[in-house]
Amino acid sequence: MALSIIKIFPRHGRQYIRDLRKAVIPEGFRGRPVIGKDITPAEEKLALTVCPIAAIQTGPFRLDLGKCEFCMECSFATEGKIRFTNDHRLSTNNRESLIIKVGEDNPIRVDQFMVRKEISSYFRYALKLRQVSAGGDNSTEMELNASGNVNFDMGRYGIEFVASPRHSDGLVITGPISSNMAEALQICYDATPSPKIVVLAGSAAISGGIYENSPVVDRKFLETIKPDLYIPGNPPHPLTFINGILDLTGKK
């Protein structure tokens, strides 16, 4: 037995990504989109019609990453005038900065002036999170799990998911918030001691996504609570999640 372990270890090798802040996802990954300046009104109209969830809006033409399912249909329809770059840094605390306008090619970052003071003073060195799936399709949940795995290892920063809201410093919500989960989510939020943060992970959590108008979705929870971080994606990549949390808590 010991012999075979010795055989397995060298091939397993060093798995963790050494610098998560500088890690690059290869081309082809569907990350931050850029709308080319040369997009024609006809192409804008095409993009508008193919978008499955009204993430594309007009007057002026723009793409809302808080809604986007990253299906790339608009990119195919406009023959690349709307282009999804491999930039995975999409997390922000400013909902407005998720709206991509024509010709804009700026990084999306956490706006440090909008971060509540207690977040960096309390959570810079350790952050324990409770995850609540409220109608999530399990892909975002799996990526959040992956954030702590042997490759991404966010535990190195003292960031961890914990079992009880009593032990946690905040909630990470996935899914459009199904009516059947609305009460449980509220109870879980109330059980989390203050100060606490709320993170919305995935387009479904940020806007409802494709389930936005479903009669069995209940988003009243978000009418009273202002989220501290939006993490777009379908699902968000672990690097998107980890870098967003690091930016929010002011970790270097």
Added chain:
Amino acid sequence: MIGKNPLVVPLVEIPIFDYTVFMDTIADLMKDESRHCVAYHVVPLHGKLRFFCCMASDHEKNIVLLSHEQNTSPLPVLPSLTAAHFLFHMYEREIWEQYGIQFIGHPWLKPVRVVEDYPFYSIEGDGVHEVGVGPIHAGIIEPGYFRFSCNGEKVMHLEIQLGFQHRGVEKLFLEKPSGIQRAVLAESIAGDTSVGHSIAHSQLMETLAGIISSPALQCERIIALELERIAVHIGDTAALCTDIAYQFGQVVNEALRTIVINTTQSWCGNRFGKGLVRTGGSYYPLKKDFILLLLANLKEVEERFGQITHEIFTNPSVLSRFEGIGKVSPHQAGMIGAVGMAARSSGVKRDIRWSHPFQAFRKTTYEPVTLHQGDAWARAMLRKLEVEKSIQLIGNLLSGHDFERMPAHPVYELTLPASSFALSLAEGWRGEIMQSAVTDEKGNIMNYKVKDPSFHNWMALTLAVRNQEISDFPLCNKSYNLSYCGHDL
């Protein structure tokens, strides 16, 4: 009416039986032990309620389609099929919940997806106590409520209440008429089975519209499906190791899963294969560079997975935690109509890839892996064997096909036949996925039905934990890894 997967039939050709004749016919069909019900649901049609039932035989490789019709007022009170054939219990509960139809002789008509006032079974007596868990669990996992009736540490009964993830998927398929919207919806039925559900959906739409997809496209879909299976099975092997505190098995498998899902990402830009499967065509035809990467990665994974699973399955302390835990007998699995892995690990040879071949499986012969032990070991071992088979299968598919062709783009504007019923089956990594649609006089979809394998298999988990220590629940649960959102829709 007898057909094959996938099928499309004009409504007028589907026989409408009197309910007693319907029951007798079902009883007749059920004499074939390999036959199970793949769909039984209600569609409101012309002011009446039409019940469609599809009975698939694993051995005869056909699907019998039959129906009966009932008035809406007064609502009928029907003798239950469940009384004789237990595998109908979920179907009848669902119909009761959605249409209020009573089934006499059903053991307990209780909600499937409505969470208020759920009537739990309870046992009273000396030393008997209840343990409630959920809907939010201690981990990054979807919600569901579990109530254990225990005597000391021993579980006498587990009741699973689901429905917390209900998002109204089936209704949204009708309210969102564009092909792209439906494709995105299909991917989110269960995000861990994006490819499986997307294949079932695309196949359904293509069958309805009379589109025959190219052999290369069918091949690519199956490669994507098997990649999804490999990734999840390896991830589950890691998770099973986590649950028995075997960290070495966990980390090595986690790393291997990453290689597989990153390969899928290199193909289509998404680690879960979202956007990869579309109706009528694909935006991501296989290219030479990617095929080389795919083959190299699979070879790497195959070797390393072979090493680590050899280590896992020869390790006495692992075996002592897996063997004999959470046993479900072949009889029980057959009785509850278990599908997919839950069936095959309990000695029931049931695999749509073999019995009702779809896409590229029509041109290959796939022999399912079946294990008779029915315990956590069997479910872990089944994963190992299926990973090996799937890697082989992808290799075969890649060597036998010409991928250098003019790829077809997806087709979203479809003309569907009027007044028809269509059914599509696919074998996702959990098991049999069913999607079905009915069109109206104008050829618009008026009813859409989805069934994830978890719809049947949650019952298997309930049976698995009976007479087990409650501390073995996480292991049993992980060994099935069932879907909450796929069940709740």
